[in-house]
Amino acid sequence: MIAVDTSTWIAFFQGEAGEDVELLDQALLDRQVLMAPPVLTELLSDSTVPAHVSKTLSELPLLDLIPGYWKRAGELRANVLAQSRKARLGDALIAQSCVDAGVRLLTRDREFRAFAETAGLTLVIGFAAR
Numbered sequence: 001m002i003a004v005d006t007s008t009w010i011a012f013f014q015g016e017a018g019e020d021v022e023l024l025d026q027a028l029l030d031r032q033v034l035m036a037p038p039v040l041t042e043l044l045s046d047s048t049v050p051a052h053v054s055k056t057l058s059e060l061p062l063l064d065l066i067p068g069y070w071k072r073a074g075e076l077r078a079n080v081l082a083q084s085r086k087a088r089l090g091d092a093l094i095a096q097s098c099v100d101a102g103v104r105l106l107t108r109d110r111e112f113r114a115f116a117e118t119a120g121l122t123l124v125i126g127f128a129a130r
Contacts, residue, residue, distance in 0.1 A: 002027055002124060003034050003063060003098050005107035006042045006090075013053070020108045023124060027106070034103055035060040038093040063101045072096050076119050085114040095121045 004027075008020040027033045035057065043049065043057055076099075077092035088111070095115035098105045104122040105112060115121045 001032050001034050002104045002106050003036045003094070003101075004039065005036075005094060005105055005109055005112065006039050007109045008106055009039065009043055009057075011108060018108060020106055020125070023106055033060055034101070035062050036094045036097045036105075037062055037065060038090055038097065042090060063097045063103065065097060066100050069096060069100060072100070076115065079118050080114045083114065083118070086111050087114060091115065095119060098122075 002023075004024055008018075008024055011018055012021050012024050024033070040057060040060075040062070044054055049057075073092050073096035076096050077087045077089065080087035080092070091109070091111060092115070094105065095112060096119070099115075099119050099121050104124050106124040108125070110125075112121065112123055112125075116123050
């Protein structure tokens with residue numbers, strides 16, 4: 001099972017090439033995709049998302065937020081920021097939900113490396129040729 005970052009979902013929907021897009025396509029076929037709640041929020045925040053895509057995304061199994069999630073996410077972000085590294089709030093929330101669930105994160109966003117180094121987030125990185 002894997003969770004998928006917003007950057008990879010967007011690339012997937014836009015038909016971009018990349019190892020991450022191929023991995024997502026296969027994981028969807030194999031029914032191995034879990035949705036991190038912050039990713040669902042980010043994706044559904046785009047008013048141009050077609051209704052059928054919104055419905056499909058909403059039907060993916062969600063990672064559960066376990067008690068203490070918000071505190072752990074804040075501490076994780078603080079730890080990354082203390083290392084003078086970039087730590088967007090949304091990324092910290094995504095990372096913490098994956099760490100709590102013990103689920104790998106498929107992403108093309110290199111900034112998640114800071115969360116991997118700080119909290120043991122396991123990444124499946126598929127960077128597109130840019």
